[in-house]
Amino acid sequence: MFDRIELSVSSYDTAWVAMVPSPNSPQNPCFPGSLQWLLDNQLSDGSWGPPNRDPLLTKDSISSTLACVLALRRWGVGEEQMSNGLQFIRSHFASVSDENQHTPVGFDIIFSGMIEYAKDLNLNLPLRSTDIEALFHKRDLELRSCNRESSKGREAYLAYVSEGIGKHQDWGMVMKYQRKNGSLFNSPSTTAAALAHLQNDGCLCYLQALLEKFGNAVPTIYPFHLYPRLFMVETIESLGIGEHFRKEIRSVLDETYRCWLQGEEEIFLDPATCALAFRILRANGYEVSSEPLTGFAEEHFFSSLGGYLKDSDAVLELFRASEMIIYPDELVLEKQNSWTSHFLKQELSSSSKSADKINKYAVQKVKDALEYPHYASLQRLVYRRNIESYDVDYMRMLKTSYCSSSIDNKNFLRLVVEEFNACQSIYRQELKQLERWVQENRLDKLKFARQKLAYCYFSAAATICSPALSDARISWAKNGVLTTVVDDFFDVGGSEDELLNLIQLVEKHDVETSIHCCSEQVEILFSALHSTITEIGEKAIAWQGRNMTTHVTEIWLDLLRSMLQEAQWSKNKTVPTLDEYMTNGYVSFALGPIILPALYFIGPSLSEDVVRSKEYNLLYKLVSTCGRLLNDINSFKRESMEGKLNAVSLHVIHGTGAVTEDVNKEMKHLIQDRRRELLRLVLQENGSVVPRACKELFWNMSKILHFFYIKDDGFTSNDMITAVNSVLYEPIFLDEH
Incomplete structure (x- = not known):
């Protein structure tokens, strides 16, 4: 599939190639095959361009059709085709001034230039003189606007639309943009126009190579090899079917990495390709520096062709790349994140005014990127958003529209x-199973406990998506429910004797509950803990080859003891130091029983050395620290009113009179640093002992926490209810029309 990506044919660019005279015989075409292609490929309505075009691409078709008519006139062939083409232009000319039409890049300059060229060829166009004058007026306004700017971006733009300027062009300036492959901007039309005026060997070799590859018709951009493949990788991953194409994806990434190391122009001269390659390679564990992105810093980007055109697709890619900060000194990404987010917000506010700059699908992509940063994006919600906004007729626009695809989009979708x-x-079936488990273990009888099964299971299903990982989801959700209930028990539901009794029972593990439990509450809690710990430990045998009951028990005991410590601080009105609080608090945040046992059901073998390793424990500490601080920032006001201490209040107490706002700001910086360190560990391959699939669970939990706390404390948010329904209850229905 990745090897069969096809670029759509560009009638517009093929026409300009067909207009190039032979260097040895100027009265004949240099590429007669392209001229013949034009004769053979006119559509039934008299136009040239893609068949079954969108009505909003009529302006594009008019531009392509006029270019084809000029090529035929240039060589004095195809009278009937010319007549039909001119009739199409005449009958659809109103589209030229229609603001709702998608407008090709440089249309006002190029179309007016083609009208002037028609005059040079003594070709009578079926247009009113007032219409032609209006076009020339728009062209002159744009050129005057360009001339008022002295930027490199403006110069690049005027070079890119050279075919529209023709004999008035400064071709010496244009040739500064020639690439190693001989092309100008990888554009066949610009390159052909230059060749027609200069007879440049590099331009000639580029076009010859292009025709040798594609036959007699050319695409509107070439080479365009890496970006569409990376885009397909991105598409497949973002729709949730990446695991079916692991081998193909790895092949694309390996090829991209080779090109990255070799400094290929296709990557490093194009901001969208460079940003997408950087992001996908880094996300997949390849060692890539952010340094090449300095070439697309704000001042450089807006001095380029893409910057002059305000290419929002490229800026979106740069923004998404800027989120992949994993080192403290990546200032280039920090700055890139700032200016790209500002630009995209401005584009969103003005998107309704421009149909061709950002279409509805692009608008949604920008909104999603700004609203859901990558560190707070849950896979299952991402899949759903991308499926619902998937454009089966996806087209891009340069000087003409084009697409690149190797799949039947409708069947694919x-x-x-x-x-x-x-x-x-499958998720709904698992949730029903868990609902029965809650009832069988009488957890719903504990009046003090919050009932958060749906949220606990949602966090598992939204991130541990594969149907094959049911055991991991069940373990995650059961322990999530139990940690919530136990937290409430230590917080409000249990007496000190009950808390101590519960810990003693878990320490002994196998006891007679009717004798050793001091209350019904303790009996319910311990029975649920005991059976769940035992079940998980025994289930792990099938995955790991050994019983994990002892380790899961240790994880739970660490949590219970840390919760007891907090309860005792509260009872004795002890004010711990911030270090004491955080050393205990990252454990008491209760992620250990949720994440760590689930790791045994992900697939890779986890030896005792791995689960005791520094890396394993650092991953756990980093994600738990993020969670603890996020919780404390968001719950500070409520807990202060209840007389409870947390990281924010302790920072104020032990600090130098800092106000809460400053403390919150400092805490958020700390969360950011820990989150980036966590991501660096997850992506790191050299020297890592924890399998990548297992490390992903820590990152998934971090994303869940940021998602939960992105607006408030999560459990009371209407957005959360919507998210749960989207993942668990509401199927997707396709609009077949």
Whole structure:
């Protein structure tokens, strides 16, 4: 599939190639095959361009059709085709001034230039003189606007639309943009226009190579090899079917990495390709520096062609790349994040005014990127958003529209939707199983306890998506429910005797509950803990080859003891130091029983050395620290009113009179640093002993925490209810029309 990506044919660019005279015989075409292609490929309505075009691409078709008519006139062939083409232009000319039409890049300059060229060829166009004058007026306004600017971006733009300037162009300036492959901007039309005026060997070799590869018709951009493949990788991953294409994806990434190391122009001269390559390579564990992105810093980007055109697609890629900060000194990404987010917000506010700058699908992508940063994006929600906004007729626009695809988009989307709904059905079955488990263990009888099963299971299903990982989801959700209940027990539900009794029972593990439990509450809690710990430990045998009951018990005891410490601080009105609080608090935040046992059901073998390793424990500490601080920032006001201490209040107490706002700001910086360190550990391959699939669970939990706390404390948010329904209850229905 990745090897069969096809670029759509550009009638517009093929026409300009066909207009190039032979260097040895100027009265004949240099590429007669391209001229013949134009004669053979006119559409039934008299136009040239993609068949079954969108009505909003009529302006594009008019531009392509006029270019084709000029090529035929240039060589005195195809009278009938010219007549039909001119008739199409005449009958659809109103689209030229239609603001709702998608407008090709440089249209006002190029189309007016083609009208002037038609005059030079003594070709009578069926247009009113007032219409032509209006076009020339728009062209002159744009050129005057360009001339008022002295930026490199403006110069690059004027070079890019050279075919529209023609004999008035400064071709010496244009040739400064020639690339190693001989092209100008990888654009066949610009390169052909230059060759027609200069007979440049590099331009000639580029076009010859292009025709040798594609036959007699050319695409509107070439080479365009890496970006569409990376885009397909991104698409497949973002729709939730990446695991079906692991081998193909790895092949694309290996090829991209080779090109990155070799400094290929296709990557490093194009901001979108460079940003996408950087982001995907880094996310997949390849060692790539952010340094090449300095070439697309704000001042450089807006001095380029893409910057002059305000290419929002490229800026979106740069923004998403800027989120992949994993080192403290990546200032280039910090700055990039700042200016790209500002630009995208401005584009969103003005998007309704411009149909061709940002279409509705692009608008949604920008909104999603700004609203859900990558560190707070849950896979299952990402899949759903991308499925629902998937554009089966995806087109891009340069000087003409184009697409690149190797799949039948409608059938592809249908299969993706079927898989999404099938997984959702599995999730609902698992949730019903968990609901029975809650009832069987009488957890719903504990009046003090919050009932958060749906949220606990949602956090598992939204991130541990594969149907094959049911055991991991069940372990995650059961322990999530139990940690919530135990937290409430230590917080409000249990007496000191009950807390101590529960810990003693877990320490002994196998006891007679009717004798050793001091209350019904303790009996319910211990029975649920005992059976769940035992079940998880024994289930792990099938995955790990050994019983993990002892380790899971240790994890729970660490949590219970840390919760007891907090209860005793509260009872004795002890004010711990911030270090004492955080050393205990990252454990008492209760992620240990949720994440760590689930690791045994992900797939890779986890030896005793791995689970006791420094890396394993640092991953756990980093994500737990993020969670503790996020919770404390968001719950500070409520807990202060209840007389409880947390990281924020302790920082104020032990600090130098800092106000809460300053403390919150400092805490958020600390969260950011820990989150980036966590991501660096997750992506690191050299020297890592924890398997990548297992490390992903720590990162998934970090994303869940940031998602929960992105607006408030999560459990009371309407957005959370919507998210739960999207993942667990509401199937996707395709609009087949």
